[in-house]
Amino acid sequence: MSFxxxxxxxxxxxxIRTPEDYSPTTGMCTVCTDNxxxxxxxxxxxLRGPEVLYPTARATSQAASEKDxxxxxxxxxxxxxxxxxxxxxxxxxxxxxADICCEVGAKDxxxxxxxxxxxxxxxxxxxxxxxxxxxxxxxxxxxxxDMPTTDPNAAFNNGKIxxxxxxxxxxxxxxxxxxxxxxxxxxxxxxxxxxxxxxxAVNVVGFEAVELKVAQxxxxxxxxxKVPTIEKAIELKKLGYTIDxxxxxxxxxxxxxxxxxxxxxxxxxxxxxTEDYLIDRVKSLRAMGVKFVAVKTGPFRIxxxxxxxxxxxxxxxxxxxxxxxxxxxxxxxxxxxxxxGYPTVYMLGIxxxxxxxxxxxxxxxxxxxxxxxxxxxxxxFKGLALGxxxxxxxxxxxxxxxxxxxxxxAGSQIKNTDSQQELEELAALLQRYGTAAFNMPAGxxxxxxxxxxxxxxxxxxMALCRKYTLANICKNDLMPLTQVAAEITGLSFESxxxxxxxxxxxxxxx
Numbered sequence: 001m002s003f004x005x006x007x008x009x010x011x012x013x014x015x016i017r018t019p020e021d022y023s024p025t026t027g028m029c030t031v032c033t034d035n036x037x038x039x040x041x042x043x044x045x046x047l048r049g050p051e052v053l054y055p056t057a058r059a060t061s062q063a064a065s066e067k068d069x070x071x072x073x074x075x076x077x078x079x080x081x082x083x084x085x086x087x088x089x090x091x092x093x094x095x096x097x098a099d100i101c102c103e104v105g106a107k108d109x110x111x112x113x114x115x116x117x118x119x120x121x122x123x124x125x126x127x128x129x130x131x132x133x134x135x136x137x138x139x140x141x142x143x144x145x146d147m148p149t150t151d152p153n154a155a156f157n158n159g160k161i162x163x164x165x166x167x168x169x170x171x172x173x174x175x176x177x178x179x180x181x182x183x184x185x186x187x188x189x190x191x192x193x194x195x196x197x198x199x200x201a202v203n204v205v206g207f208e209a210v211e212l213k214v215a216q217x218x219x220x221x222x223x224x225x226k227v228p229t230i231e232k233a234i235e236l237k238k239l240g241y242t243i244d245x246x247x248x249x250x251x252x253x254x255x256x257x258x259x260x261x262x263x264x265x266x267x268x269x270x271x272x273x274t275e276d277y278l279i280d281r282v283k284s285l286r287a288m289g290v291k292f293v294a295v296k297t298g299p300f301r302i303x304x305x306x307x308x309x310x311x312x313x314x315x316x317x318x319x320x321x322x323x324x325x326x327x328x329x330x331x332x333x334x335x336x337x338x339x340x341g342y343p344t345v346y347m348l349g350i351x352x353x354x355x356x357x358x359x360x361x362x363x364x365x366x367x368x369x370x371x372x373x374x375x376x377x378x379x380x381f382k383g384l385a386l387g388x389x390x391x392x393x394x395x396x397x398x399x400x401x402x403x404x405x406x407x408x409x410a411g412s413q414i415k416n417t418d419s420q421q422e423l424e425e426l427a428a429l430l431q432r433y434g435t436a437a438f439n440m441p442a443g444x445x446x447x448x449x450x451x452x453x454x455x456x457x458x459x460x461x462m463a464l465c466r467k468y469t470l471a472n473i474c475k476n477d478l479m480p481l482t483q484v485a486a487e488i489t490g491l492s493f494e495s496x497x498x499x500x501x502x503x504x505x506x507x508x509x510x
Contacts, residue, residue, distance in 0.1 A: 002025070004067050004339065009041070009334060012044070012055060012056055014039060014043075014044050016029050053333040053334065054226070062125070065327070065337050067325075067326070069343040071345050073344065073373075075345070075485035076479065077481055078381060087471070088466075094463070098462040099468060099469050100115050100462075104318070105367060111183050112138075113182055113393065115458075116384065118369050118394070119134050119395070119400045120142055120395045120397040122143070123144035123150055126405050130404045130447065136445075136447070136448040141184050142185045142186075142296075143167070145223060147164075147170075147192070148195055150166065154166070161200045164200060189271070190271045191269055195239065207290075210285060214298075214308060223268040226266075227243065227263070227264040230253065241266050242266070245261065275310075297323070299324045299340075299342040305322070306354045308320070310358070313365060319369060345489065351368055369391065371394070374396050375398070378461060380458055382478060384473050386475055388474055392470075400451075404444070406446055475490075478491060
């Protein structure tokens, strides 16, 4: 069997002519005919070339891996209890008493959260609802990389940002609802750093939390995207971006004038990090007034992940977020999204083992977050359990954005509903914000409702395990359903520890 879907995907608008009859190895139709117009990826590559590597409609959609990995979180079940209580007294055993609040960061820079979530990098679609909903929910959110090039009103001088109105609006979208929980981080890749994005964000806009990118965009090779005109391509090249083909080449310009050149692609630069660079950069950010410094990376090889965690430890980073294979993004080449990196369950085990080894040697271990296909409360519980005490928060990206978009699309209907019904639904928000709650963006309210549903589900699962604080959740709260899941997680179908307990109980009754 094949775990991959080959030769057809809605992400780049390709399909195969005979979907019922195809080669499992290549995904091509079993029989190719000489009169086919080529709707498949092979055929479209003949017509569109490298363009087929990129998802279509990236500005208005999100995409995720279509690979059916051998193990995912569904291969684990939650191991419930009916006796005892961890983190609660005997008279407080209702699920609503499960405490899902937490703090992340180093000792002196911790951020309080109402729930253990972070909304990963986003700078498109309904960002106003995405960031506003994060603030209402009291969780963290991140403004995505390469944001300066998306602002039509941005201004630059000598290769540095001097005006970025969109960043001010994104900051306001979150902090107008900020109540002391959560934070909005602005993210920077090497190109953003060259433009001075973080200096502008901190010194001009007032951000106190930032995130540095380590080769995760486009699943490891940094962002890329089509540039619509040669004029825009030249403008971006003058700002220091890599443009292919070179729009300032006389040969390319002559060909473009004849309609024989293009399209142009903006290609992000890979970071050339060293331990000294990261330590010095974190120091400079702290000196600027940054209180919380995070690092974002992807599911690279184990030795690279260990090196990164050690660098983050020595630099005093507050949080390391690891995006795993299977997660969604709007900027990844499709096969790279499907075929690169460790999937979530695998990376959770790797990350936890690295953190344990560091802890045993006395290193400061930065808090970790994991992202990659998390949408529901059972997945969040399992991620926290497999991450043990090191993975403190879970990244919820595509699901939160979907809630923002659905909430916005239904905004007119929400406004026309009975005000008493709205009052009941928004009771918690009314207590915090007063009647201003009625004027909040519909997308932000959609995110808030989605998070409240997820929170309640998480609390129910915690109560099922008699775990009433997040710190009590551990790997033994899970059971593997398959042999391969047992091997990857180190869990067994039958716990020897529990059988020892059974033997002790039985002997005690004799």
